Amino acid sequence: MIGLALYSGDALQLALVAISVALMLFSINAYTRRSEGRYVALAVAFVCLCAASASTLVLELYAGIGPATVETVELYLIPSLEFLMVLGFLTALLWSSRFRSGLKVLVPVAILGLGLLVTGTYLSNVGSQSGSAGGLPAMCSKPSDGFLIVASSLGYNDSVGHGAPVQSWPVMDIPQGSNVTITICNTYQASIGFQIVHYLQGKVETIAPGQALTVSFLADVKGGFLIYCSIPCPIHLYLQGGELTVV
């Protein structure tokens, strides 16, 4: 999982980056021959396409990127680039039409609107995070005779700080034959999963943001069982190293 892993989807993404670079150079070249604004707009659109597909590729290839960076890129950078790309294509398309004069108003207004929207969303997200940082969601309490796992941007019970996913964390030791109750509380802003090899394998468990899940089972088989997330999520890598040890 760590480092480079090239799948067919990634190859497609790589091809998209290459094509957008070629098209960008093509439109810059066209501009040097005929200095028309539409070629500048096309070049801008292809630069945005290239940057957006390159960002997606980097996110897909490098699993070790921090969740805060992944979130910023996914929530703000890529949508903004895609918006600018559409704007660039629209400008190029309307360049020689009667709507051209309207572009002088539309383009700056659209860019200003995008800037305000991104800033507004960012500030409201930062505000809601700092507002909820103090308290855990209701239902988020340690079961008597059980375990509480709090999922946040730092993994399960801050597993990043404990060297996840290379080092196992959290590790729960329980005697064979005992009943285990685990409450998993999701304080992260995206849905996460929770699975335990053998014991919690049958059904894909998903926990929505601000929700908690309590699972109970009989630890009848001895051994070390991996605790992990099985749904795609921004902090996926950090949720791959828990361990239930039945002795």
Ligand SMILES: [Cu+2]
């Ligand atoms: Cu995940």
